[in-house]
Amino acid sequence: MTSAIQTDNLVKKFRRVPALQGLTLNVPAGAVYALVGPNGAGKTTAIKILMNILRASGGRAEVLGIDASQIRGRRFESIGYVSENQEQPEWMTVEYLLTYLRHFYPTWDTNLEADLVKQFELPRNRKLRHLSRGMRMKAALASSLAYHPELIVLDEPFTGLDPLVRDELIQGLLDRAEESTIFVSSHDLGEIETFASHVAYLEDGKLRFAEELCSLAEHFREVELTFDVPPTMPPQTPTNWLQLSNSASVVRFIDSQFDAERTNAAIPKIFGEPRNITFSPMSLRSIFLAMAKSARNSA
Amino acid sequence: MKLNQVWNIFRKDVRHHWIEIIVSLLLVGGFVQVEIENWSQQGAVAFGGASFMNAFFRGLAVPLLPVSWIFLIVRIVHGESLAGDRQFWVTRPYDWKQLLAAKILFVLAFVNTPLFLAHIVLLLKAGFHPTDYIAGLLWLQFFWTLLLLLPTAALAAITRNLGQMLLAILFVGLFVIAQSYLSSMIRDSNFSGIDWVDFALIIGGPIAIILRQYSVRRTTQSRWLLAGLAALLIIIMVATPYRRLIARAYPPAAADFPLQMSLAGPPAEIHYDLRDRVPLPIAFNVSGLPSDSFVELNGVILKLQNSSGQRWDSGWQYGGLTFFPEQKVMSPRLDVTEDVLDKLKSSPISADLMLAFTLYRDTNPRPLVVPRGEFLFPGLGFCSAGSGPISALSCRIALRRPTFLMVSSDMAAGTCPLSKDEVAPAPGQIVRAFIRGTPNPADPELSPVITDGITFWQASNSRMSGICPGTPLTVSNPEEAGRSSVDIHIDKAWFAAYMQALNKNAH
Numbered sequence: 001m002t003s004a005i006q007t008d009n010l011v012k013k014f015r016r017v018p019a020l021q022g023l024t025l026n027v028p029a030g031a032v033y034a035l036v037g038p039n040g041a042g043k044t045t046a047i048k049i050l051m052n053i054l055r056a057s058g059g060r061a062e063v064l065g066i067d068a069s070q071i072r073g074r075r076f077e078s079i080g081y082v083s084e085n086q087e088q089p090e091w092m093t094v095e096y097l098l099t100y101l102r103h104f105y106p107t108w109d110t111n112l113e114a115d116l117v118k119q120f121e122l123p124r125n126r127k128l129r130h131l132s133r134g135m136r137m138k139a140a141l142a143s144s145l146a147y148h149p150e151l152i153v154l155d156e157p158f159t160g161l162d163p164l165v166r167d168e169l170i171q172g173l174l175d176r177a178e179e180s181t182i183f184v185s186s187h188d189l190g191e192i193e194t195f196a197s198h199v200a201y202l203e204d205g206k207l208r209f210a211e212e213l214c215s216l217a218e219h220f221r222e223v224e225l226t227f228d229v230p231p232t233m234p235p236q237t238p239t240n241w242l243q244l245s246n247s248a249s250v251v252r253f254i255d256s257q258f259d260a261e262r263t264n265a266a267i268p269k270i271f272g273e274p275r276n277i278t279f280s281p282m283s284l285r286s287i288f289l290a291m292a293k294s295a296r297n298s299a
Numbered sequence: 300m301k302l303n304q305v306w307n308i309f310r311k312d313v314r315h316h317w318i319e320i321i322v323s324l325l326l327v328g329g330f331v332q333v334e335i336e337n338w339s340q341q342g343a344v345a346f347g348g349a350s351f352m353n354a355f356f357r358g359l360a361v362p363l364l365p366v367s368w369i370f371l372i373v374r375i376v377h378g379e380s381l382a383g384d385r386q387f388w389v390t391r392p393y394d395w396k397q398l399l400a401a402k403i404l405f406v407l408a409f410v411n412t413p414l415f416l417a418h419i420v421l422l423l424k425a426g427f428h429p430t431d432y433i434a435g436l437l438w439l440q441f442f443w444t445l446l447l448l449l450p451t452a453a454l455a456a457i458t459r460n461l462g463q464m465l466l467a468i469l470f471v472g473l474f475v476i477a478q479s480y481l482s483s484m485i486r487d488s489n490f491s492g493i494d495w496v497d498f499a500l501i502i503g504g505p506i507a508i509i510l511r512q513y514s515v516r517r518t519t520q521s522r523w524l525l526a527g528l529a530a531l532l533i534i535i536m537v538a539t540p541y542r543r544l545i546a547r548a549y550p551p552a553a554a555d556f557p558l559q560m561s562l563a564g565p566p567a568e569i570h571y572d573l574r575d576r577v578p579l580p581i582a583f584n585v586s587g588l589p590s591d592s593f594v595e596l597n598g599v600i601l602k603l604q605n606s607s608g609q610r611w612d613s614g615w616q617y618g619g620l621t622f623f624p625e626q627k628v629m630s631p632r633l634d635v636t637e638d639v640l641d642k643l644k645s646s647p648i649s650a651d652l653m654l655a656f657t658l659y660r661d662t663n664p665r666p667l668v669v670p671r672g673e674f675l676f677p678g679l680g681f682c683s684a685g686s687g688p689i690s691a692l693s694c695r696i697a698l699r700r701p702t703f704l705m706v707s708s709d710m711a712a713g714t715c716p717l718s719k720d721e722v723a724p725a726p727g728q729i730v731r732a733f734i735r736g737t738p739n740p741a742d743p744e745l746s747p748v749i750t751d752g753i754t755f756w757q758a759s760n761s762r763m764s765g766i767c768p769g770t771p772l773t774v775s776n777p778e779e780a781g782r783s784s785v786d787i788h789i790d791k792a793w794f795a796a797y798m799q800a801l802n803k804n805a806h
Binding site: 048051053054072073074075076077079081083085086087088089091096100101103104105140 | 314
């Protein structure tokens with residue numbers, strides 16, 4: 001098996017409102033795969049379909065080689081799922097939560113459990129309802145890592161957490177990244193750019209792009225053109241040129257399918273010859289913001 | 300050590316809901332205590348002479364006990380809520396069969412078992428040996444499970460929290476009210492012809508919902524299933540061919556039907572004070588009933604029509620009349636609304652009456668003289684007689700009343716003191732009491748010990764009569780000997796006289 005998760009033209013509608021519109025994804029085994037997109041993009045819906053919490057309206061999805069609609073019961077022995085909006089048995093203490101769940105997993109590792117409790121500094125005797133949000137997420141993560149899951153699915157795990165807790169959670173995840181595939185959703189690419197190996201961008205239920213993180217940066221460039229006299233702004237530009245703006249004799253845009261030769265050739269045809277051209281690499285956060293803004297403008 | 304999931308979930312539920320469990324067990328204990336205290340006031344039971352406090356606690360303990368079970372079941376089902384998409388357990392390796400088994404184990408442990416033990420204690424305290432009533436005890440468990448625990452679990456399975464559950468209970472309550480109202484609107488619907496279909500749906504629906512929710516958690520579908528079930532019950536109620544069922548259940552009387560009836564003349568005077576209902580005192584002279592038989596009038600259908608072709612039909616009305624050989628005149632209770640009469644009286648009225656009877660033959664008559672104090676009434680339970688002029692027999696019955704037991708006594712042989720100015724009754728004035736139960740191994744009660752006040756009445760004048768120590772009784776078991784209907788035409792002349800009598804009253 002080379003794919004931990006595979007979806008093909010996945011569709012989900014809530015009554016007539018589309019939440020997912022033909023999502024096709026391939027999450028390679030062993031990857032740390034980030035599904036990013038603004039709030040309401042369909043990330044949680046996609047994950048809930050993968051976890052068989054929701055039923056797809058169309059298309060198909062496989063998780064660890066099994067049809068997602070069949071994921072239930074013992075299938076979860078090899079899947080860890082943590083979500084920001086999942087209800088927890090708040091009356092349980094951390095200790096009792098771990099003791100209770102221990103009996104569900106044949107591969108539960110009590111040494112690993114002890115390590116995770118120590119690493120996350122979890123108070124064993126405190127009830128979940130008395131824990132801070134960050135602590136609760138840590139408890140949920142510890143209870144989802146202690147059985148060496150083959151696949152870890154995290155739905156917005158870092159939302160609302162302070163940076164310190166976020167780093168602790170990420171560290172806890174990375175320590176186990178070698179033995180698992182991690183599929184994490186976030187509305188902020190900046191949260192996961194330090195550790196994701198792949199990224200997919202979802203917006204309005206549609207996949208905008210999906211690729212390895214290292215090649216993504218290669219595709220995006222911030223372009224700055226300087227002219228001797230202010231150029232006339234063309235009525236139409238290539239669709240991969242985002243956020244086109246001008247200020248006096250300087251024109252800026254983001255090329256989302258950057259190819260030096262092709263871009264260099266296209267600029268004079270549209271604006272005339274510039275005095276100077278600069279191509280600046282972009283951070284993943286900037287890429288994400290550019291994608292989000294351009295989508296909002298086009299909407 | 301890896302625990303079995305059933306045991307693991309069960310232990311978790313016990314740990315989580317220990318307070319609710321203790322409250323429920325205390326209520327079971329309170330219920331037992333109150334029941335036992337009630338018997339210690341034997342003789343007062345029939346006439347509500349229990350002390351105020353006792354009555355208050357009894358009034359509280361009995362309804363609170365089922366409420367505590369409902370609450371307990373809702374809490375444990377909601378512990379692993381089946382509705383919604385945010386529950387922690389749905390992405391854990393729960394096996395649905397083991398989850399369901401854990402919940403069933405919990406209900407067995409903290410609802411069924413305490414109830415069973417309470418029943419055993421109550422039977423022992425009431426002087427009955429529980430091993431003689433195993434079938435009845437199990438039947439009671441079955442009854443409460445099917446009619447209370449199962450529907451509660453089904454509603455809990457399609458709701459997420461207590462708020463939703465209360466809303467669901469409210470909907471069920473509204474449905475029951477609507478169904479009752481609709482039933483009162485549908486003529487003949489008080490003839491219970493195909494109750495087993497309703498019963499099967501009421502039992503089968505919740506089972507289907509519970510299994511579906513636990514196996515695949517399709518809450519919306521399950522809610523629709525419940526709505527469909529409610530709709531089906533309404534459709535059955537509306538579409539049942541009651542007249543055909545009545546005709547099949549009560550075929551026209553054959554030549555050997557022992558009851559001969561002839562229409563008596565119209566009354567000379569009619570007195571009534573009900574605001575918009577006018578009595579229709581149709582009476583029959585009756586003969587031919589053998590001395591070992593009696594009939595029950597189960598229902599009446601009255602059809603009125605006038606010469607102009609206007610018609611009115613009462614639908615199936617409950618008869619509520621028992622007729623014995625010593626009686627000579629039968630007067631079914633009939634009335635019509637003033638509106639109907641006003642509408643029809645413009646031209647001469649005639650009527651058709653269908654009377655549906657069940658004929659009983661008295662079997663196995665045996666004598667019994669009422670002893671002083673508490674005594675074992677064979678086939679019934681422990682009884683005692685009072686000493687007042689209208690004192691009844693107070694009895695403790697284990698699990699079920701007899702299917703049909705008739706106790707009769709000649710008033711002339713009565714031993715109760717006569718009240719002042721009362722004339723000693725002449726021989727041949729019979730008073731009777733009926734004790735009737737279901738054919739099931741237990742009557743549908745919360746307690747296995749039924750306390751009944753058995754009152755005796757005279758069929759001819761409906762007067763109650765007392766039974767005191769020393770009174771000789773005849774105990775028998777009436778058996779159904781057939782059902783028949785009798786159609787009687789009431790001509791215009793009778794109605795003309797009736798209308799005249801009615802007008803006299805108006806003036």
